[in-house]
Amino acid sequence: MKSPIVPCVLSCLFLSMSSSSAFADFPGPAKDYHGFARHDFVVDGCKTTVVAPKEAAPGKPWLWRAEFFDHRPEIDVALLGKGFHLVYIQVGNTFGCPDAMKHWDVLYAELTGKHGLSKKPVLLGLSRGGLYVYNWGSANPDKVSCIIGDNPVCDFKSWPGGKGKGKGSKGDWAKLIKDYHFKDEAEALAYTKNPVDSLKPLAEAKVPLLHLAGDADEVVPYEENTVVIQRRYKELGGSFTLILKKGFKHHPHGLDDPTPVVKFVLEHTQRTGA
Numbered sequence: 001m002k003s004p005i006v007p008c009v010l011s012c013l014f015l016s017m018s019s020s021s022a023f024a025d026f027p028g029p030a031k032d033y034h035g036f037a038r039h040d041f042v043v044d045g046c047k048t049t050v051v052a053p054k055e056a057a058p059g060k061p062w063l064w065r066a067e068f069f070d071h072r073p074e075i076d077v078a079l080l081g082k083g084f085h086l087v088y089i090q091v092g093n094t095f096g097c098p099d100a101m102k103h104w105d106v107l108y109a110e111l112t113g114k115h116g117l118s119k120k121p122v123l124l125g126l127s128r129g130g131l132y133v134y135n136w137g138s139a140n141p142d143k144v145s146c147i148i149g150d151n152p153v154c155d156f157k158s159w160p161g162g163k164g165k166g167k168g169s170k171g172d173w174a175k176l177i178k179d180y181h182f183k184d185e186a187e188a189l190a191y192t193k194n195p196v197d198s199l200k201p202l203a204e205a206k207v208p209l210l211h212l213a214g215d216a217d218e219v220v221p222y223e224e225n226t227v228v229i230q231r232r233y234k235e236l237g238g239s240f241t242l243i244l245k246k247g248f249k250h251h252p253h254g255l256d257d258p259t260p261v262v263k264f265v266l267e268h269t270q271r272t273g274a
Contacts, residue, residue, distance in 0.1 A: 024115055044102075049088045053083045057083025062086065062111070064133075067129035072252065074258040075255075075261050095128060095131050095156060095175075100132065101135055101136050120144055122147075122269060125147070127253070131154075133147055133152075149210070151213055151226075159172075161176075161188070166221045199232055207238070208268050210242075211241075213226040215245070217250045218250060
């Protein structure tokens with residue numbers, strides 16, 4: 001007499017294999033990235049990088065880094081080790097402008113649809129990358145598990161505009177005005193959709209924020225960026241965590257030991273089911 005267990009096992013195995021192959025593999029040959037498989041390909045005309053973990057965590061969570069790929073990658077590598085994918089798209093140093101955000105929309109749709117990644121990525125914005133993560137996050141608050149800022153730009157009047165205590169960057173300021181299609185500086189200064197102005201959707205969606213910030217930052221002044229975000233987000237009822245690096249300037253970024261950030265991410269991705 002044949003055991004009914006055997007066909008059941010085979011059937012379950014087949015379903016498992018079918019499920020795991022339901023999503024497309026990432027294109028391009030795999031390259032080494034800190035011991036993980038890196039894939040480089042093009043999405044919506046933009047060079048894109050996806051680094052895959054050795055084994056994806058349940059729900060296929062991912063970290064979406066804006067700008068400066070592989071600079072101080074301690075957080076990125078630690079999360080790869082926890083089963084997160086790492087994602088980066090090159091949109092040409094365009095300061096999180098609306099045109100750049102359209103490319104982000106296309107990449108999000110491809111990664112969550114074609115490749116089955118989580119519907120709620122973790123966003124990481126280092127320096128000017130803060131403009132990208134907050135601009136995309138505030139426009140898509142239901143698609144974000146949490147946001148990490150690392151000495152992030154949260155108001156372009158502060159940097160590159162240099163209209164506060166920081167020195168700014170004349171060349172970047174001129175490029176930003178062009179990338180946002182402002183007619184002149186006056187229109188840029190009157191803009192009301194900087195990250196510091198656009199926190200309400202994130203607070204209403206209960207998206208937790210974490211900033212690493214040096215209180216002696218001479219490039220992206222702490223008082224004009226992180227302090228404003230912290231105050232306004234708390235006034236809106238949002239959750240804000242600050243890791244203050246006392247006496248630190250804009251560099252170095254990151255943390256030698258990323259454990260506090262990894263703990264924050266795991267707590268909030270598990271909370272959202274990301």
